[in-house]
Amino acid sequence: MSGVRRLGARWRRRRPLRTRLALAASAAVALVAVGVCAAAFFVIRYELLHQLDLSLTQSATRVVQENRGEGPQIIAGECRFLSAPACAQVVPADPAADPEAAYLLPVSAPVREVAAGTRAPYFSNVTRFGHSLRMLTTPFGDGRALQVALRADPVERGVRQAAVLLAAVGGAGVLLAGVLGYAVSRTGLAPVARLTSTAERIAATRDPRHRIELPPGPPGRQDEVTRLAASFNTMLGELEQSVSAQRRLVADASHELRTPLTALRTNAELLARADRLTPAQRERASGALGRQIREVTGLVNDLIELARDEEPLPLVEEVRIVELAEHTVAMARTHWPRLRFELEVGPGAAEAVRPGVPARLARLLTNLLDNAAKFSPPDAPVEVGLTAYGGGGGLELSVRDHGPGIAPEDLPYVFDRFYRAEAARALPGSGLGLAMARQIARAHGAELTASAAPGGGALFTVVFGGEGP
Numbered sequence: 001m002s003g004v005r006r007l008g009a010r011w012r013r014r015r016p017l018r019t020r021l022a023l024a025a026s027a028a029v030a031l032v033a034v035g036v037c038a039a040a041f042f043v044i045r046y047e048l049l050h051q052l053d054l055s056l057t058q059s060a061t062r063v064v065q066e067n068r069g070e071g072p073q074i075i076a077g078e079c080r081f082l083s084a085p086a087c088a089q090v091v092p093a094d095p096a097a098d099p100e101a102a103y104l105l106p107v108s109a110p111v112r113e114v115a116a117g118t119r120a121p122y123f124s125n126v127t128r129f130g131h132s133l134r135m136l137t138t139p140f141g142d143g144r145a146l147q148v149a150l151r152a153d154p155v156e157r158g159v160r161q162a163a164v165l166l167a168a169v170g171g172a173g174v175l176l177a178g179v180l181g182y183a184v185s186r187t188g189l190a191p192v193a194r195l196t197s198t199a200e201r202i203a204a205t206r207d208p209r210h211r212i213e214l215p216p217g218p219p220g221r222q223d224e225v226t227r228l229a230a231s232f233n234t235m236l237g238e239l240e241q242s243v244s245a246q247r248r249l250v251a252d253a254s255h256e257l258r259t260p261l262t263a264l265r266t267n268a269e270l271l272a273r274a275d276r277l278t279p280a281q282r283e284r285a286s287g288a289l290g291r292q293i294r295e296v297t298g299l300v301n302d303l304i305e306l307a308r309d310e311e312p313l314p315l316v317e318e319v320r321i322v323e324l325a326e327h328t329v330a331m332a333r334t335h336w337p338r339l340r341f342e343l344e345v346g347p348g349a350a351e352a353v354r355p356g357v358p359a360r361l362a363r364l365l366t367n368l369l370d371n372a373a374k375f376s377p378p379d380a381p382v383e384v385g386l387t388a389y390g391g392g393g394g395l396e397l398s399v400r401d402h403g404p405g406i407a408p409e410d411l412p413y414v415f416d417r418f419y420r421a422e423a424a425r426a427l428p429g430s431g432l433g434l435a436m437a438r439q440i441a442r443a444h445g446a447e448l449t450a451s452a453a454p455g456g457g458a459l460f461t462v463v464f465g466g467e468g469p
Contacts, residue, residue: 415448
């Protein structure tokens with residue numbers, strides 16, 4: 001038995017889904033068609049026999065009414081013809097009381113038992129005169145039984161004709177079931193076939209721009225397969241964006257790395273011929289090499305940071321944002337001694353805490369402060385504000401500079417990786433700081449936005465929700 005199951009499972013695995021669905025649908029429809037035909041056959045057969053039995057019962061009632069006082073005898077014997085009335089004879093319980101003339105219908109022990117009252121009336125099939133007869137045996141009274149018979153071959157012929165007709169209808173139903181099963185499988189799996197074709201084409205070409213054609217109709221009335229195809233199209237769109245972003249990142253990173261790596265190679269080649277250089281030249285080449293190494297190292301570290309999608313859970317803790325801001329502002333004052341950094345803490349913000357990774361949140365604020373310091377004139381402050389808002393514990397951290405601000409055409413792209421506005425191309429940096437700041441903010445359930453500050457300059461705002469990440 002297990003071998004049969006294994007063979008069946010192997011057969012199912014080797015057959016396409018369309019074939020299996022067509023066979024299943026065909027088998028279901030064929031089973032229904034055959035079942036209906038079989039049920040119709042038995043109903044027709046029962047009704048024809050029932051009508052014949054009713055005719056026999058009516059004939060027996062008429063014979064009893066017309067021959068109540070008669071003894072054992074043959075009452076009618078012309079049932080060999082279709083148009084003749086039923087054959088009828090009265091049989092005594094005691095064989096000794098039989099008439100001298102032979103009976104037309106067979107007399108057996110059950111007939112004597114009905115005459116004696118020890119057996120209930122019954123119907124039976126007999127053959128006489130070369131024809132099939134349907135016979136009723138019923139009590140006649142006073143120890144006698146009445147046998148009534150009619151030709152049954154018309155009923156049998158009708159049953160055979162019904163069987164042939166219903167068999168033909170059942171066969172046609174099975175063929176129609178096969179055609180419908182194939183049509184259902186072809187139509188129902190068409191979106192799946194398109195999905196499979198698209199997936200195979202993407203696997204062969206590695207091009208996620210392909211899409212599955214969806215049937216027209218409102219989104220709320222789509223079937224499961226269409227919704228699957230729509231979800232697959234959405235996934236392809238996300239994949240296309242991811243691949244495009246990855247290619248753009250690789251292209252931008254290669255462009256940003258090309259200049260420092262070229263300078264590194266040039267200075268390394270100069271230092272390799274140090275015996276031909278003066279001490280001052282060697283010192284300048286060595287200093288330039290160190291700066292370029294630090295620049296490349298910072299760029300690679302930033303790329304590694306940007307590759308992280310989530311914060312490591314073991315490092316998450318409750319962070320007091322005001323302490324973090326004070327520490328980060330103090331470090332910025334050390335790093336940018338010519339600038340003035342001002343921190344203002346609003347009511348209710350001093351005790352605010354948020355779950356997060358302190359080093360990463362510090363990196364977020366450091367990147368914003370460094371960006372503000374690059375564009376701030378020496379006599380203008382960099383303003384850092386921390387305010388609470390709403391009744392649900394919302395917190396807002398803002399960094400504002402008084403520099404030239406962000407041009408309207410640059411505003412949508414300030415958080416893109418490697419994006420640098422025209423005014424910032426001559427300044428140090430790789431264009432990854434703001435992209436990293438936004439990623440850190442989103443990883444902590446916050447949102448970082450940029451806007452033009454009133455009166456000039458740029459304003460960056462980090463909004464923490466009331467619940468935290």
